[in-house]
Amino acid sequence: MSCSVRLDGVTLDYFIYSVKAQSLRNAVFNLAVGGNLYKSQGDVTVVRALENINIDLEEGDRLALVGHNGSGKTSLLKVIAGIYEPQKGRVEVKGKLTSMIAHGAGLDLDLSGLQNIRKMGAMRLLPKKVVESRIDSIVEFSELGDFVRLPVKTYSSGMMARLMFACATEFDADILVLDEWLGAGDAAFFQKASTRMQGFVDKAQIVVLGTHNFHLVQVACNKVIELAAGRAVFAGTTADWAAWRNQ
Amino acid sequence: MEAIQAAFRDLIDGVRLAPLWLTLGWDQTASRFRRTVLGPFWLTANLLAMAFALSFIFGGLLGNGNWRSTFSLMISGILCWSITGGYLGDASNTFISAGDLMNTMRLPLTFHVLLMMYKNVINFLAQLIALWIVLFLLKLGAVPDISLLLGLPIVLINGIFLSLIIAMPATRFRDINQTIVVSVQILFFLTPVFWPPAQMQGKRSLILTLNPFAHLLELIRQPVLGHTPSLIHWEWGIGLMFVLGATAVTMLTFYRKRIVFWL
Numbered sequence: 001m002s003c004s005v006r007l008d009g010v011t012l013d014y015f016i017y018s019v020k021a022q023s024l025r026n027a028v029f030n031l032a033v034g035g036n037l038y039k040s041q042g043d044v045t046v047v048r049a050l051e052n053i054n055i056d057l058e059e060g061d062r063l064a065l066v067g068h069n070g071s072g073k074t075s076l077l078k079v080i081a082g083i084y085e086p087q088k089g090r091v092e093v094k095g096k097l098t099s100m101i102a103h104g105a106g107l108d109l110d111l112s113g114l115q116n117i118r119k120m121g122a123m124r125l126l127p128k129k130v131v132e133s134r135i136d137s138i139v140e141f142s143e144l145g146d147f148v149r150l151p152v153k154t155y156s157s158g159m160m161a162r163l164m165f166a167c168a169t170e171f172d173a174d175i176l177v178l179d180e181w182l183g184a185g186d187a188a189f190f191q192k193a194s195t196r197m198q199g200f201v202d203k204a205q206i207v208v209l210g211t212h213n214f215h216l217v218q219v220a221c222n223k224v225i226e227l228a229a230g231r232a233v234f235a236g237t238t239a240d241w242a243a244w245r246n247q
Numbered sequence: 248m249e250a251i252q253a254a255f256r257d258l259i260d261g262v263r264l265a266p267l268w269l270t271l272g273w274d275q276t277a278s279r280f281r282r283t284v285l286g287p288f289w290l291t292a293n294l295l296a297m298a299f300a301l302s303f304i305f306g307g308l309l310g311n312g313n314w315r316s317t318f319s320l321m322i323s324g325i326l327c328w329s330i331t332g333g334y335l336g337d338a339s340n341t342f343i344s345a346g347d348l349m350n351t352m353r354l355p356l357t358f359h360v361l362l363m364m365y366k367n368v369i370n371f372l373a374q375l376i377a378l379w380i381v382l383f384l385l386k387l388g389a390v391p392d393i394s395l396l397l398g399l400p401i402v403l404i405n406g407i408f409l410s411l412i413i414a415m416p417a418t419r420f421r422d423i424n425q426t427i428v429v430s431v432q433i434l435f436f437l438t439p440v441f442w443p444p445a446q447m448q449g450k451r452s453l454i455l456t457l458n459p460f461a462h463l464l465e466l467i468r469q470p471v472l473g474h475t476p477s478l479i480h481w482e483w484g485i486g487l488m489f490v491l492g493a494t495a496v497t498m499l500t501f502y503r504k505r506i507v508f509w510l
Contacts, residue, residue, distance in 0.1 A: 015508050017419075082353030085504045097353075105351040110278075122270050123352070 003095025003174035003206055005080060007055040010089035012075055012230075014047040049075040050086070050230045057223070062197060062207040064217040064238070067227035073210040074179055076227065077101050080208055081177045095174030095206070098124065100164050103157065103181035113139075113148035113155070113163055120167045134170045141192070142166040157184040165193055176200075179210040194220040218242065254499035261357025268358060272365035290370055291377040298322035301441050317443070319387045323468050324440040326374050331402055331463040332434050334367045338410035339417035339427040346510040356503060360410045364403065375471065389473030398466035398476060401484040405463060408491035415502050418509045434460055459487055 050072050057063055065073045078084045079091060081099035100106065106123060107116050117138055121131030139148050142162040144155075152160065161184040168176055182193060190213075197207055197220040211217060217224060217238060224241040226234040234244055280286040299314075301321045306314035338360070342349065345359040382388040417423040438460045439447070447455055455461050462483035469476040 015505070017509070078350075083350060084507060087504075099352055102351065105347070119274075123267070125264075125267060 003059060004092070005055060005057040005094075005175060005206055005208070006090075006092040007053055007080070008090040008092075010050055010053040010076075010079060010086045010091060011048070012050040012079060012084060012086045014049050014075075016045040016047060048230055050079065053079075053089070053225075053232055054235070055080075055225065057206050057208070059206065060200065060202075061223055062200060062221040063209065063223045063225065064221035065208065065210045065225050065227060066212070066214075066217060071227040072230040073227055074101060075230075076225075077177050077179055077208060077210050080175075093175065096172070097175040097177065098168055098171065098173035099177035100168045100181070101177065101179045101210075103179075103184065104152075104160050104164070107152050107160060107164070109153040110151055112151055113142075113144055116152055116163065117148075117167055121171060124171050124173075126171055131171075138163075138166040138170045141170070141196075143189075157181075158186055158189070161185045162189055165189075169196055173205070175206045175208070177208045180212060182209070182216070183211065183213055190216065197221075250500045250503075251496070254496050254503060257355040257499055257503060258357050258496070260355040261361050264354070264358050264361075268362040268365055272362055272369060275362075276366055276369050287370075287373055288377075290374055294322065294326060294374050294377070295381065297325055301325070305441060315385070315387065318385070319382055319472055320443060321441045322378055322381070323471050324464070326371065326378055327464050327468040327471065328435060328438065328440045329374075330367055330371045330406065331467070332431055332438065332460050334364070334406060335409070335413065335431050336424075336428050337363055337367065338406075339413050339424045341410060341414040342418040342506055342510065343424075349507055349510065356415075356499065356506060357407075357411065360407055360414060364407055364410060367406075368403065378471070392470035392473055392475050394475050395467060395470035398470055398484070401481075401488060402463050402467055405484065405487050405491055408488070408495040411495040412491065412498055415498050415506060418506055434458075438464055440464065459483060463487070 053076060055063070065076055067073055075084065077099070078101060079086055080093065081097060081101065082091070082093065083099070083101075085091075106120055108119060111119065114135065117135055118128075118131055121128075121134070139145075142148075142159075142165070144159060144163060147155065147159065152163070155163070161181050165178070165182060165185070168178065185193065194216055197209075200207055207221075209216075209221060222238055224234065224236065224238050225232050226241065234241055236244075276287070280289065283289060285292060298318065298321050302314040302318045305321070306317050341359050341363045342356070345362075348354065349359070379388065379391070413423070413427060417427065437454050438458055439455065444455050444461070456479075462480045465476050465480045466484050469480075
């Protein structure tokens with residue numbers, strides 16, 4: 001099956017509501033003086049999170065999003081995952097998408113590792129049989145051993161990252177959207193994770209990865225977008241990016 | 248135009264995700280009663296306690312002194328209210344409590360409403376079976392009317408549209424949730440949940456004829472007790488479905504994209 005990710009001039013604004021702006025009383029007063037219930041009332045701050053972002057990914061592309069904290073990496077990942085719909089621009093995603101953006105997102109802390117694997121499988125609408133058949137390889141890849149029988153709340157953040165990554169990559173998705181939580185794993189896991197991501201080229205899958213780890217970018221990704229204040233200051237191949245950074 | 252299509256697509260996609268909300272709703276109901284002794288029977292216990300207390304008081308107030316005469320009306324009223332008006336508190340918090348999930352994966356807004364409604368339906372059906380058993384044991388039972396199979400879907404579709412209409416602004420303005428809690432309490436008294444409609448006389452009977460919740464309530468309570476609802480209740484139920492449906496689609500058209508930023 002063919003898959004692709006295409007973003008065309010995407011611009012995303014956040015509307016930040018203060019406590020005052022969340023009150024209906026103030027909205028009604030604003031209405032009385034000619035304001036609009038949903039627009040332009042006091043204490044709404046507009047933050048431009050992304051401006052004119054263009055992405056074009058084909059099968060086998062592994063894109064790294066890099067940039068300082070608050071540069072728009074997670075916002076862009078959320079736009080690709082369809083969680084946010086941009087005010088301007090077009091988003092075209094073809095293929096089955098799995099997103100694991102926040103650390104521990106989708107995990108139920110009271111359930112055991114095994115139950116969480118089943119839950120995440122169910123959330124992706126996979127048949128029970130398929131999920132059961134993947135459990136062994138997920139447990140093996142995550143190296144959790146007997147910990148899979150314990151509630152996830154007893155896990156370290158590195159262990160959660162292993163479990164999430166194993167699930168995300170074992171359940172057949174065409175497009176994977178992952179954020180920085182991957183960095184919670186140790187060096188050995190990192191090695192495994194980057195090897196596995198390189199394997200996506202053969203399976204013609206797309207990976208979009210938000211990260212601060214330059215090593216990971218260089219070993220696992222073939223394209224890079226560097227963001228600064230919501231704008232793409234660099235977009236191109238990993239080799240070009242390394243050269244661009246060294247200037 | 249694109250926005251209207253997206254609104255309809257949201258509704259359709261929500262319904263299509265039935266396998267997911269059916270599984271999740273069941274799991275969440277089960278986990279709600281984890282580590283309790285009575286489990287889901289807590290709901291039944293709550294219903295019975297409420298019905299006996301109200302029958303005891305109002306059986307006396309209504310003058311015939313016999314709690315049995317009002318018991319079936321009250322217990323069925325309280326139960327049916329949970330699905331005609333009682334869920335509105337849950338409804339206003341739909342998106343706020345689904346916030347984590349909404350920030351994790353892409354799901355239509357309708358999905359979250361259907362999940363919330365389905366959990367209420369599970370509770371309702373579990374208690375309905377308990378209700379029929381209790382009425383049977385008390386020798387007050389009657390064979391349920393077949394029109395329940397039509398009345399219940401009408402009530403539920405109205406509930407889904409109404410939940411969408413309430414949940415959207417309630418996410419933006421947190422005063423609305425509090426207003427709903429108060430309103431549901433008042434509506435509980437204004438709707439013939441625990442008083443016999445026939446006893447309401449004079450101008451005040453307008454709260455029966457003009458209260459949509461009264462009509463929706465009768466659409467399920469009558470069949471539960473073995474009667475067929477009268478035509479006026481069907482007219483209101485079906486009419487409301489179109490009014491609320493149109494309102495819900497309009498609101499989805501304008502505000503669908505923004506909800507996630509309001510969380």
